[in-house]
Amino acid sequence: MDLPKIHSITKKLFVALVGSFLLAFLLFHMTANLFILRHDDGAWYSAFCHFMGTNWVVKIFEFVLLGVIALHILLTLWLAVTNRLARPVRYHEASRSKTHGGSKLMVWTGILIFVCIGIHFYDFYFVKVGLVKGDYMVEVEKLQNEEVNTIMQYSAQSGMSPADVVATVENQMAMYADQISPDQQAEMHDNLDKLRNAVPVAELMSTAMMEKRLSEDGKWIRHLDYEERTMLKESVPDCGVEPDFYYMAREKFSHWHIVVGYLFFFFVIFMHLRHAFPSAFQTLGLNNYKYNPIIEALGKIYTWIVVLGFAAVPILVYLGL
Numbered sequence: 001m002d003l004p005k006i007h008s009i010t011k012k013l014f015v016a017l018v019g020s021f022l023l024a025f026l027l028f029h030m031t032a033n034l035f036i037l038r039h040d041d042g043a044w045y046s047a048f049c050h051f052m053g054t055n056w057v058v059k060i061f062e063f064v065l066l067g068v069i070a071l072h073i074l075l076t077l078w079l080a081v082t083n084r085l086a087r088p089v090r091y092h093e094a095s096r097s098k099t100h101g102g103s104k105l106m107v108w109t110g111i112l113i114f115v116c117i118g119i120h121f122y123d124f125y126f127v128k129v130g131l132v133k134g135d136y137m138v139e140v141e142k143l144q145n146e147e148v149n150t151i152m153q154y155s156a157q158s159g160m161s162p163a164d165v166v167a168t169v170e171n172q173m174a175m176y177a178d179q180i181s182p183d184q185q186a187e188m189h190d191n192l193d194k195l196r197n198a199v200p201v202a203e204l205m206s207t208a209m210m211e212k213r214l215s216e217d218g219k220w221i222r223h224l225d226y227e228e229r230t231m232l233k234e235s236v237p238d239c240g241v242e243p244d245f246y247y248m249a250r251e252k253f254s255h256w257h258i259v260v261g262y263l264f265f266f267f268v269i270f271m272h273l274r275h276a277f278p279s280a281f282q283t284l285g286l287n288n289y290k291y292n293p294i295i296e297a298l299g300k301i302y303t304w305i306v307v308l309g310f311a312a313v314p315i316l317v318y319l320g321l
């Protein structure tokens with residue numbers, strides 16, 4: 001098989017650069033996840049996810065990140081294949097080098113991480129891009145407009161449902177229709193249409209209030225299902241309805257098998273990172289005999305902090321702490 005000829009060290013350099021970017025992302029992601037541990041009804045974590053989901057710089061970063069992950073996988077596989085092709089005859093004796101188990105298993109742990117990230121995306125990221133159904137939330141302020149507010153006000157005063165409020169207005173308008181000019185009638189129909197369109201949103205707001213689905217600060221409606229999200233996207237396209245990742249994470253980590261699955265994911269990452277950190281430094285030429293022990297130690301500290309930080313979330317949530 002003929003693969004494009006690029007010097008092995010150039011490929012390794014790319015892998016190291018791309019890998020370093022991923023090491024930085026992991027630390028960032030782990031730190032942000034710790035907000036899930038706060039018992040604040042998701043105030044901090046939701047604010048963080050809201051920022052991540054709405055800021056355009058972050059959106060560009062997200063594309064870059066996904067591209068970088070794909071590039072990292074392709075480059076490492078390419079490197080593995082070309083290295084193997086360069087030495088078609090296996091060594092007679094198995095290597096007795098004392099490299100970490102992670103070093104020998106890099107490709108396998110990489111493949112496992114790829115599978116785990118797929119499952120992880122199914123749990124969270126795909127909900128954000130609309131490929132999987134989840135649990136959603138929306139800012140109350142974004143749903144309020146003149147019509148919704150009017151309906152809600154009459155509904156609160158009369159005790160009628162929003163649909164009944166609009167039906168009553170409709171009946172009354174029909175009664176007086178022959179007493180007003182055609183221009184006034186046209187205006188009346190316009191207003192009536194706006195009121196009718198506002199009914200589903202007003203209904204949603206009033207059921208959410210009845211079912212106590214408002215966040216503690218009253219700013220968000222929580223626990224919207226997929227149908228409610230679809231209705232909102234159609235009725236108020238710019239309302240910014242978004243996944244409720246705080247609740248979703250807490251709900252998922254209340255099941256032991258999901259916790260075990262994620263701990264396995266972190267273990268594989270641990271195996272991968274043990275080698276990744278010093279290896280990136282070596283390839284980038286940032287190591288030498290004097291600093292090697294420091295780099296090794298930094299690598300260990302980084303790996304333990306990231307893996308324990310990630311593991312803390314499912315474990316502590318499961319334990320109800």
Ligand code: HEM
Pocket residue numbers: 026029033049052053062065113117120124125128245249262265266269310311313314
């Ligand atoms: C307790 C563990 C974890 C939780 C609760 C968690 C949660 C999340 C959530 C909620 C998102 C969607 C955020 C958004 O798009 O606004 C996300 C995205 C993502 N996660 Fe995780 N994650 C965990 C561990 C990991 C690990 C170990 C990795 C990598 C090896 C990882 C890689 C990613 C990637 C690449 C994305 C997509 C990019 C992004 O949206 O930032 N996650 N994760």
